[in-house]
Amino acid sequence: MFRLTSVLLLLLCLSCDRTVRPAPDIVPAPQALTVQSGIFRFLSATTIFVENDVISAENLQATIQKMHGFRVPISKKTQAIQIRIAVDTTLAQPTDYYQLVVEKDLIQITGKSAAGAFYGTQTLLQSIRKEQDYFMVPRMVVEDYPRFPHRGLLLDCSRHFFSVDVVKKYIDVLAFYKMNVLHWHLTDDQGWRIQMDRYPKLTEIGAWRTEPDGSRYGGFYTKDEIREVVAYAAARHITVIPEIEMPGHTQAALAAYPEFSCIGHGVEVSNDWGVFKEIYCAGNEETFTFLENVLTEVTELFPSKYIHIGGDEAPKFRWEQCPKCQARIKTEGLADAHELQSYFIRRIEKILQAKGRQLIGWDEIMEGGLSPTATVQAWRGIDQGIKAASAGNPVVLSPTSHSYIDYDLKSIDLAKVYSLELLPKELSPEIVANIRGAEVNMWTEHVPDEATLDQKVFPRLLALAEVAWRYDTARQFDEFAKRVMTQYAFLKKWKVDYGAESDPLRLVAGTDETITLIPGSNDLSLKYLISSGNWVDYTEPIKINFSGTLTAQAFRNQVPYGAPFVQQVANHAALGLPVQLATDYNKSYTGGGPNAFTDGLLGTLDFRDGRWQGYYGAHVDATLDLGKSTPVQSVRINAYQYNNAWIFLPKKVTVETSADGKKWETMGTAYPQAKPEQRGQFIEAFHVNSAQPISARYIRLRAENLLTVPDWHEAAGSDAWLFMDEIILR
Numbered sequence: 001m002f003r004l005t006s007v008l009l010l011l012l013c014l015s016c017d018r019t020v021r022p023a024p025d026i027v028p029a030p031q032a033l034t035v036q037s038g039i040f041r042f043l044s045a046t047t048i049f050v051e052n053d054v055i056s057a058e059n060l061q062a063t064i065q066k067m068h069g070f071r072v073p074i075s076k077k078t079q080a081i082q083i084r085i086a087v088d089t090t091l092a093q094p095t096d097y098y099q100l101v102v103e104k105d106l107i108q109i110t111g112k113s114a115a116g117a118f119y120g121t122q123t124l125l126q127s128i129r130k131e132q133d134y135f136m137v138p139r140m141v142v143e144d145y146p147r148f149p150h151r152g153l154l155l156d157c158s159r160h161f162f163s164v165d166v167v168k169k170y171i172d173v174l175a176f177y178k179m180n181v182l183h184w185h186l187t188d189d190q191g192w193r194i195q196m197d198r199y200p201k202l203t204e205i206g207a208w209r210t211e212p213d214g215s216r217y218g219g220f221y222t223k224d225e226i227r228e229v230v231a232y233a234a235a236r237h238i239t240v241i242p243e244i245e246m247p248g249h250t251q252a253a254l255a256a257y258p259e260f261s262c263i264g265h266g267v268e269v270s271n272d273w274g275v276f277k278e279i280y281c282a283g284n285e286e287t288f289t290f291l292e293n294v295l296t297e298v299t300e301l302f303p304s305k306y307i308h309i310g311g312d313e314a315p316k317f318r319w320e321q322c323p324k325c326q327a328r329i330k331t332e333g334l335a336d337a338h339e340l341q342s343y344f345i346r347r348i349e350k351i352l353q354a355k356g357r358q359l360i361g362w363d364e365i366m367e368g369g370l371s372p373t374a375t376v377q378a379w380r381g382i383d384q385g386i387k388a389a390s391a392g393n394p395v396v397l398s399p400t401s402h403s404y405i406d407y408d409l410k411s412i413d414l415a416k417v418y419s420l421e422l423l424p425k426e427l428s429p430e431i432v433a434n435i436r437g438a439e440v441n442m443w444t445e446h447v448p449d450e451a452t453l454d455q456k457v458f459p460r461l462l463a464l465a466e467v468a469w470r471y472d473t474a475r476q477f478d479e480f481a482k483r484v485m486t487q488y489a490f491l492k493k494w495k496v497d498y499g500a501e502s503d504p505l506r507l508v509a510g511t512d513e514t515i516t517l518i519p520g521s522n523d524l525s526l527k528y529l530i531s532s533g534n535w536v537d538y539t540e541p542i543k544i545n546f547s548g549t550l551t552a553q554a555f556r557n558q559v560p561y562g563a564p565f566v567q568q569v570a571n572h573a574a575l576g577l578p579v580q581l582a583t584d585y586n587k588s589y590t591g592g593g594p595n596a597f598t599d600g601l602l603g604t605l606d607f608r609d610g611r612w613q614g615y616y617g618a619h620v621d622a623t624l625d626l627g628k629s630t631p632v633q634s635v636r637i638n639a640y641q642y643n644n645a646w647i648f649l650p651k652k653v654t655v656e657t658s659a660d661g662k663k664w665e666t667m668g669t670a671y672p673q674a675k676p677e678q679r680g681q682f683i684e685a686f687h688v689n690s691a692q693p694i695s696a697r698y699i700r701l702r703a704e705n706l707l708t709v710p711d712w713h714e715a716a717g718s719d720a721w722l723f724m725d726e727i728i729l730r
């Protein structure tokens with residue numbers, strides 16, 4: 001009797017739970033979620049029931065266990081206390097819609113499709129919480145659907161190879177955030193990673209490179225492994241879109257089969273990064289036979305509607321010299337090598353269409369005329385995507401500005417990815433309908449291992465997941481950032497070694513010869529240290545009255561957050577002076593703005609560090625007004641070279657002086673020590689000295705850009721970059 005009353009009391013209590021719990025923190029945020037009073041409580045009698053096996057109950061069971069540590073039995077029939085999953089294709093709702101209704105005894109997930117039902121289970125997984133000693137879900141109604149049908153991650157497994165286990169882990173986490181495309185970058189200059197029966201040398205030779213230190217690096221996926229990955233993804237409602245690069249980024253393939261290049265020999269699997277001039281010969285019929293055979297095997301492995309054929313960064317240098325390519329241009333009545341690119345892409349598209357597939361390629365496939373049926377992945381800018389969408393072509397957006405999560409947090413942090421505007425302007429409904437979604441691109445040139453990969457991808461992937469799923473134009477980053485904090489516990493369960501949300505701190509030059517430090521978020525405090533001095537709390541801008549090293553460190557709750565920031569500082573006679581520039585620097589490499597040459601801050605070996613001012617196909621021509629006649633004895637400026645990135649030292653640096661700004665006298669000219677051919681990333685200082693101090697009010701410095709990338713270079717003929725940091729005057 002006593003036991004019966006306590007059970008009754010307990011039941012009564014449960015049913016009279018009037019507390020409204022906080023809404024769960026879900027990423028991506030659902031379109032609509034309403035919390036009601038009370039909870040669904042997991043009891044030993046709770047089961048999972050999936051009607052008609054529309055999704056995998058075992059997968060849901062395993063993921064609940066992995067994320068929350070308890071097991072819910074699977075039932076083959078309806079029961080009183082249950083998670084019930086069904087599909088109703090007749091719902092008058094958007095594609096992949098789902099409804100999740102949490103009642104006291106029942107969690108009902110109804111998808112308009114199996115994918116929709118699956119997405120409902122991901123929302124459920126993120127909604128389960130522990131209360132006292134039991135697990136529960138707040139009573140609620142969620143109505144949700146994806147705004148864009150294509151939500152992807154590009155994973156580059158060519159530059160660095162990642163095991164099947166890593167790829168599967170990424171598929172798990174993509175699914176957890178309702179993403180549905182793994183864009184698998186399988187071939188590039190540095191490695192061919194997919195087994196091909198008909199062309200065994202693609203992996204025997206093309207999958208391996210000799211590193212500069214002589215070691216061998218490589219790997220590839222066997223056909224069985226590829227099938228395993230594709231099936232694993234399909235079970236999680238993810239399509240794997242393979243990318244087989246052509247006509248450029250093909251050194252690995254051409255190392256194996258040089259007969260398909262224009263010159264027929266001398267190609268190696270690259271052990272360096274960049275854009276290379278050896279590409280498939282578009283004049284050779286055998287090239288197309290080869291590619292058709294390759295694509296036959298590729299389409300046998302991948303059931304995806306889309307096959308990505310790359311198409312980016314194909315220098316036309318060889319095609320312009322190659323008799324076969326030139327003959328093709330003639331016989332096909334093409335204007336030039338750009339139209340030959342268009343011809344090439346259209347032929348490949350026909351091969352794919354004959355197999356019932358659709359071609360997707362990077363936005364360079366618009367070069368020389370875009371096929372009306374191709375899908376364009378815009379990477380050079382959203383505008384490229386709008387251009388293609390306006391022409392009536394389907395588009396996927398992954399602009400370098402927001403989607404390149406290989407970039408460091410200085411350039412692209414979580415907030416930046418979250419600010420991606422997929423529909424940036426007033427666009428007609430037809431154009432909007434052509435924008436199919438977005439991807440983040442994870443290129444792995446500088447990502448040798450899984451930990452680095454995780455730190456780059458997470459948490460930034462979550463921002464893209466939400467933008468592509470919810471696309472709320474009124475979204476607030478701070479609100480999103482709070483939800484991201486709650487996801488770290490899940491990411492740990494997925495064994496993701498996630499990185500920071502933003503750069504721990506930024507350093508900005510003031511106009512008054514000072515340096516301002518800005519913490520990456522409000523909860524961080526900063527300390528700094530000058531050369532080998534003592535650590536000081538940062539409270540106000542730092543006066544540049546020293547030359548040396550400034551080291552700054554962010555702290556979250558007294559614990560160091562992120563790595564220390566190290567900046568070389570130069571105090572000199574031109575510090576803080578306004579700079580007159582006769583030529584334009586590039587907007588992507590401002591060096592901090594118009595006065596970058598006199599802000600006291602020097603560039604590092606990372607050309608994206610924000611200190612280098614970059615000139616694209618243009619010289620540097622800078623004039624300083626010292627305000628009054630001043631003795632000048634030495635002028636020094638640093639230049640940067642990394643010829644893989646088309647950045648070269650200047651041909652020469654000339655310094656002139658003047659008393660009135662009209663009549664100029666040459667103080668001297670400095671020439672580079674290093675040749676343009678020298679590989680690697682390095683800085684060279686250019687000195688112009690005078691034996692005796694010269695009295696001058698004006699100083700003019702000109703640095704001569706190569707203007708075009710030299711003939712021996714892979715990107716011969718492209719505009720050349722010139723990068724400089726500071727005019728150090730003494």
Ligand code: ACM
Pocket residue numbers: 312313362379
């Ligand atoms: C690309 O980043 N070259 C597509």
Ligand code: ZN
Pocket residue numbers: 261262280281282283284318319322323324325
């Ligand atoms: Zn050729």
